Amino acid sequence: MRAVVARGKNQPVTVETIVVPDPGPGEAVVKIQACGVCHTDYHYRQGGISDDFPFLLGHEAAGVVEAVGEGVDEVAPGDFVILNWRAVCGQCRACRRGRPWYCFNTHNARRKMTLEDGTELTAALGIGAFADKTLVAAGQCTRVDPSASAAVAGLLGCGVMAGLGAALNTGNVQRGDSVAVIGCGGVGGAAVMGARLAGAARIIAVDIDDRKLEIARRLGATHTVNSRENDPVEAVRELTGGHGADVVVDAVGVPETYRQAFYARDLAGTVVLVGVPTPEMKLELPLLDVFGRGGALKSSWYGDCLPSRDFPMLVDLYLQGRLDLEAFVTETIALDGVEEAFARMNAGDVLRSVVTF
Incomplete structure (x- = not known):
């Protein structure tokens, strides 16, 4: 699969070939349709989040579930989903108190995506969606109305929801x-x-x-x-x-x-x-x-959202014409345009550049 990778601190990102494994138990592979360019991705590129290079960037995304692993019943192949970076556990003290938006034990996929030579990638916010496909925990997928534009719906995955x-x-x-x-x-x-x-x-x-x-x-x-x-x-x-x-x-x-x-x-x-x-x-x-x-x-943190509650509601408001999410999409770009999109973002020229596949 093609993907945007940050190999080192302050280095320009590159489009490279990566390997996406089959989903394991509790995991899903999602074919990405659109992914917004967020400041957090740039912070990863700059080494401001951690030094666990190389990073697979992108996290503000929507797409279609392609495959699921054992034990997954919340989503199925063919579902249109928004990805989120806080898959709640349902078992921690916050979840048990009925406050899952504060979950203290959110999780990601256990299997790792890699470069062709086997080097493990660190997925941005546990997602890594500047890619043709990505591997996530099934709980990171929230099913929404498929009539919504992917370029718009994906923005709820981070900045707009925040x-x-x-x-x-x-x-x-x-x-x-x-x-x-x-x-x-x-x-x-x-x-x-x-x-x-x-x-x-x-x-x-x-x-x-x-x-x-x-x-x-x-x-x-x-x-x-x-x-x-x-x-x-x-x-x-x-x-x-x-x-x-x-x-x-x-x-x-x-x-x-x-x-x-x-x-x-x-x-x-x-x-x-x-x-x-x-x-x-x-x-x-x-x-x-x-x-x-x-x-x-x-x-x-993340707008204190609960994706399973908030994403479908906000998409419905958008489809009803009551929430102008289109206003946030300044431009759509190709996968190889992310580095230039970072420059426009830092100059204040865009609200969101969105990679479309």
């Missing part, structure tokens, strides 16, 4: 709430869309790029703030009667934007961190402010 879930699940945005979203790339844009879907009355998009702010307006923002030109905390307060927003989503994940989110929320408001920080980052806040402002400081 943003939607940050607003809907973690932030628990309610009808009439005020919401601010700091950072309006793919994840932040999805948080804007999630706030709109929840019925927020005021949605304030904050970014340093006017192009992204214009996209955020199309996704549902009622107001925009360019934080290069204006203090975002003061701007959010001014737009919310001097109080601050009920929910503030930090989709950037650096200390500066987290502090902005912290002080841009109303008393007893909620901060949701969905942007991913790097290991060396430190945050300092006056403990009295943490105590005195009340509310909740939350982190949103």
Whole structure:
């Protein structure tokens, strides 16, 4: 099979031939139809996730199940599925308490895909979907309506779900709430869309790029703030009667934007961190402010989603015309265009490039 491989830190990716084994017990082989280009894949390429090179990149994907291993009954060959990187175990303390979206023992396929010479590949987020086919745990496959576009459905596998879930699940945005979203790339844009879907009355998009702010307006923002030109905390307060927003989503994940989110929320408001920080980052806040402002400081991992519950629902909303997932697909590209897509992503030129097969 053809696949995009990162062989070493900071090295350009290459399209290579890989070997995909037959599925073992509890596993499935999926023929990929589309896979989005996500910042996480670039972080793997840069060695920012781990040093377990070579990596098989790609994880934001949809396709058709081709074969399943022994004991698999949740999906069958021919099923159209979205892949996810949190296959819940059903047995850990979170799952047994009825909170499987917090599962502490998520799992991946046990068998390894390899290069032609037998070198084992590390699949990005346990998926590795910049490939004609990939091997995953069957629990990583969520069956959805096959009439959905694969290029659109696959985006729910990571970034778009993370943003939607940050607003809907973690932030628990309610009808009439005020919401601010700091950072309006793919994840932040999805948080804007999630706030709109929840019925927020005021949605304030904050970014340093006017192009992204214009996209955020199309996704549902009622107001925009360019934080290069204006203090975002003061701007959010001014737009919310001097109080601050009920929910503030930090989709950037650096200390500066987290502090902005912290002080841009109303008393007893909620901060949701969905942007991913790097290991060396430190945050300092006056403990009295943490105590005195009340509310909740939350982190949103994968939008606190449960794929078996959320993916089919969101695909249905898309098919009903109530969720414009098409807006996130800036371009479709071939498998050999991933390296160039990374450059466009880092320049802020796209919400999502999507590899189609």
